[in-house]
Amino acid sequence: MTDNTRSHRSLYRSLLTGLAFSTAIGLSAAHADAITVYTSYEEDEIAAFLARAKQDMPDLDVNVLRLSTGDLHARILAEASNPQHDVIWGWAVTSLIDPRIGELVEAYTPAGIDRVAEQFRDKDGKWFATTGYMAAFCVNNEVLAAKNLPMPTSWADLLKPEYKGEVVMPNPASSGTGYLMIASIIQMMGEEKGWQYLKDLDANIAQYIKSGSRPCNAASEGEFAIGASFALRAIKNVDEGYPITMVIPAEGAGNELEANALMASSRNKDAAKRFLDWTISDSAVNEYYNWKEIVTVKGGTMPEKFRKAGLPEDIASVMWNMDFAWSAENRGPVLERWQRELER
Amino acid sequence: MTALTADRAAPAVRRSRRNRLAAMLPAVVVGLPLILFVLFPLAHILGRSFSTPDGFGLANYAAMLGNERFLRITWNSFAVTLVSAAVAIVMAYAFAYAVQRSTMPLRNLFRMIAVLPLFAPSLVQAQGLVLLFGRNGLINRSFGLGIDLYGYWGIVIASVLYVFPYAFLILSAALAVADARIYESAEMLGASKWRAFRTVTLPATRYGLAAAIFVCFTLVITDFGNPMVIGGDYTVLASEVYNQVIGQANFEMGTVIGMVLLIPAAIAAMVEKRVSAKQYALISEHSRPLVPQKDRLRDLALLAVAVLISAAILSIVLVVVFASFVHLWPYRMTFSLRHYAFDVQNGIQPLWNSIYVSVMAAGIGVVAVTAAAYVIEKFPSPAARGLYFLSILPAAVPGMVLGLGYILAFNSPSNPVYAIYGTLVIIAIANVYYYHAHGFLISGTSIKQISGRFDEASATLGGSRRQTFAKVTLPLLFPTLVGIAVFFFMRSMVTLSAVIFLITPNTQVAAVSVLYLQDRGATNQAAAFSVCIIATIMAVLLAVRLLLNAMGHRNVSLIR
Incomplete structure (x- = not known):
């Protein structure tokens, strides 16, 4: 019984110490x-x-x-x-x-x-x-070689039928990187052509991945040939040793x-x-x-x-000049339309 | 059998009014924290779901529920959830049966393997599946099968692995105790083994089965991690909550779906009474514990099942452990320790924070869920059903929604809880209530099996209810309590979803370090850090094992 009481007391004490300790942490901020x-x-x-x-x-x-x-x-x-x-x-x-x-x-x-x-x-x-940060493709060299595919250089290239099922990009409804990609495409091609492009691209997309960096990681691991992601992730994965090439879309990189x-x-x-x-x-x-x-x-x-x-040394030369106010204002309607017409 | 069924009702009969009032007191004591840490945050979430640009109203619900897309993803959710839950339950029942009711060898090892996914950070499971079954995974590379995992089946496989240990823990608690006399009678009456299983074992585990079904169902339907990693384009309700809340910062729509996800919990609370009314106590004053007898054929069959399931669980974890020790999977398969040179901020301090949080969560969790289960079972009061609902409700709440609710409810200097806001304590509490339903159902499954006759007998002998609890119920429950503490400990070490909203610069936990590493692209380092977390948990479990042995509880297994 005494043992029991003692253990209760020590439990109580350790709880109190715990509380005091954590309050101290809170206060130090x-x-x-x-x-x-x-x-x-x-x-x-x-x-x-x-x-x-x-x-x-x-x-x-x-x-x-x-x-x-x-x-x-x-x-x-x-x-x-x-x-x-x-x-x-x-x-x-x-x-x-x-x-x-x-x-x-x-x-x-x-x-x-x-x-x-x-x-x-x-x-x-x-x-x-x-x-x-800006959009870039991570292209897996080994997958390209194994499937005998050419190296893409632009968004337009991604429409080529031979890439069917080999392209992954972020889902714009869950990822900011995904949204900046489709916003830049609509901004540079115009409303009508932009949406038409997204629809055509959809035929080649294997998955809209719900994260901005995962498409690059998936391409790095060889799960898919091309992962649309952002440049820094590509640079880091190249540095880590993955057999990938970073491709900045020739039309200009959304950012x-x-x-x-x-x-x-x-x-x-x-x-x-x-x-x-x-x-x-x-x-x-x-x-x-x-x-x-x-x-x-x-x-x-x-x-x-x-x-x-x-x-490239001169980053500005490859960046699309984003209209951020447009991106922020149109986020709701663009995503709503994207989900209605393109989300699977 | 009839006598046993009557067991439960007996003490409730003829209660004086004063007794009834006294019976309300425990309900209040148990109810208050549930109201504070479950109902109050959820009420804030509920409020958000009605908030529209034109004031308070049902517009969000109309917009969400009237959408054809919503119907489609609801269907997707059910298609994934029902199949995963059914498969997981069958597997877990067989596994728990093998561990509890057979004499197959290495039962303690199998227990440990069964719960391994509970203390592997979610990254491990996702990474393991891709490394094994991905388009460029080990299996496709070795056999050229061209399996495409992403999509419906990917989510189902990942979900089954995810919920299996939860179902196992509940069913294992349900199968842990049995009265040998019933099985002897069945045998004497000439019942076949199969008939005895169908007419004795299955009904006796009815409550556990119902609890396990509920837990599997809610776990799968609220999980967005597996659909995100392995689901490809297959969208479910939980990933839609993520899209709305995190992808578009649209709390209103996100919380509408959050509220819809609570429906299963409400249904479960409604049918609970009918299920548990048919549950009879398994241990009474006359009972003799069932000791599994040798049966070569049965044991061999069960061993085969256990080995198969264990192999599936282990292969996923081991492939990640293996990959963390090679230079660059799958391109440069030479041994390397480079992923273990962690350069994440605060080094291993978050690991200590996690241990601290997890020990706290284990302590608070055991007390909270056992008290709730005990009071609901032994102190019938008009509030019991409400308490039951609150106890299981958190299971239906996605972690991120609960985390948001905690901010909305407690981030205000006028709230008394604010004193612990921003500390490790609130993280521990959030973990306790996030996993409240699971702990509660394990506890309840055990408590229901202890006959109410003990209370009567002890009352006849002049013992108080407290004495019965301390001398009879508690010792009978002890193994379950250890199991629940271990459960809370393991989950708190790795859980992320609600925690994300409660961490501060000073309260970093290990799971967040894994997330940091993963977010910055150091996936292999993240895997290596996860391996360290797994190793830490195993070390702690070993220490507890030695402690229990030293205290003379050699027969109590850490995992029930």
């Missing part, structure tokens, strides 16, 4: 010179960027939560009544333009904003984009910007602004160049592995 940042940058990128930030601002604790673009969108909206973060960093502009998000952020013009060309920032000052913004609810705005200023500093920009295929601020040099994977 509220420290004065600490900010919480929500981002969709990939985890290895964050680590490199933050190492730079720590060097430049040793007294600022930057606590980062990383979630994919869609997960983060849902999370920020759900937390809207009591936001838990100070800054949005490196998050898809198409999501940031969502008016429900617009209500949560506050206009801020960071020091040195002139370095960012006007097309890459909001005219009301609510966001500015420093980086971005998405990754933008930064200040939360209106931030309780530590000075620190948050300091961080936002830092995101366009030389130091940060140089680090972006090591990781991102699109950097909106001049400076830095492209790393060797990007060049080796086939990324």
Whole structure:
């Protein structure tokens, strides 16, 4: 019986300790010179960027939560009544333009904003984009050889009957990358021709995969010959050793910007602004160049592995000039039509 | 048999009014946390489903349910769910029967293999299936079969593997105890083995079977992971919830489908009474535990079944383990440890967080589900059916919907729960309530088998209900409790869906590290990290095993 009581008491004590411990964790986030940042940058990128930030601002604790673009969108909206973060960093502009998000952020013009060309920032000052990513095909060399298929170079090439059942692309209803692809196609070909193209392409599509990066991974693993995805994933998979070629569609690559913004609810705005200023500093920009295929601020040099994977020095020459406002406004109707006419 | 059936009803007869009031108290104690952590968040979700641009109304439901596409994907969901659940139940029943009622060798090993998918991060299962059965998978490469896994059958196969361990745990609890006397009578009356199985074993596990069917059904219909990875273009309700909530940040439409998915839980709660009314207690004061006798033919047949199922489960996990140790599957098959050089942020700290969360979830989970099952079974009150509904309701809620509900409900400084919001504790609690139904049904399956006569007998001897609970019920339940704690521990180590919405920069858990690695394209590293999680869980289970042995519970298996 005594044993029993003792074990109860110790259980109770360990529960209490547990509670105290976790409360302490919760409280430490509220420290004065600490900010919480929500981002969709990939985890290895964050680590490199933050190492730079720590060097430049040793007294600022930057606590980062990383979630994919869609997960983060849902999370920020759900937390809207009591936001838990100070800054949005490196998050898809198409999501940031969502008016429900617009209500949560506050206009801020960071020091040195002139370095960012006007097309890459909001005219009301609510966001500015420093980086971005663009669409690219991952083409598996071994599958091409085994099936005796030519190397595609453009969206138009993907209509060739010999690729039937060998092309995978993201489902635009579940993936932002998928949406930027069809948005860019409609923007560059026009409403009527764009939809006709998507219908023709549908005949060759093996699967609309419900993720932006998985089509490239599927092609890398040899599951399919061609996976429409984004350039960075192709570069990383080439670097990992997969027998794939990155192909940037000749018509121009659809792209998405990754933008930064200040939360209106931030309780530590000075620190948050300091961080936002830092995101366009030389130091940060140089680090972006090591990781991102699109950097909106001049400076830095492209790393060797990007060049080796086939990324041109002048990125602007292969990028389609996206109309982000159009993309955000038409997302609902475009997806609705896509689901009605093309989703299987 | 008639006497046994009467067992349950007896103590409920002739209750004084004061007793009835006293009986409400446990219901309140058990009900409050369920209301707080299940009903309250879901009420917020429900509210969202009625919110339209023109105010509160049914427009979202009209738009979603009136859509022809919705009917098609509902049909898809049912086509996948019914077939997967049926296959999984048959397999799990045979496997549980083999483990509990035969004398085949290595039964403890088979138990461990059966639950392996519970503590393998979902990445492992998905990756394993593609590596084995994909268009460029091991089987197609070796035999040139040209199997195309993606689509309906891919989802069914993946779903069966996914729900098998849950069904096994419930059915295993149902088959764990039996009264040898009934089987002896059946034999004496000249019943064949098959007839004894049909007329004794099957009816005796009725409640467990119903619970397992419910669990398999809800698990498959709410799962979007398998359809996403292996489903190709086959869209189901759960992936549509994902499309709406994550793909398009459209909570309103997503929650409408979330609400539709609750219907199976409501139906299950309604038929529960009829199913459990026919369930009779298996252990009473006169019973003698059934000790499986040797039967060469039967044991051999069951062993074959167990080996086949185990091989299927193991091959999927092992191929991933193997791939994590080669340079680059399938292109450079040389041994390499390069995927184990983790460079994910915070290193292995998230693994410690996960262990902490999982131990907490195991502790809270056992108490919560056992209390709920015990109170509902032994303290009949008008609230019992409501409690039952709340207890099984979480099974019908997709994890991401529950996670959203937790944010909407608790992210407010005026809410008392806010004190633990953003900590590891809320993650543990979310895990407990996300898996509440599964733990509850395992617990309930066991409790229902313990005769109410014990309460009577102990009352006659002047013992209080508390003494009966401590001296009779608890020891009888102990093996099940260990099993439930292990269940909560294993799931909390790897579960992601609700957790995604509750993690903060300071409360990273191991499953999230796997997701990070996967998201940034380091699939092989993600697999390697998953292998480490599996190894950690096995190490913890081993430690618990040694602890139980040291405490003298050598016969209690960790997995019931």
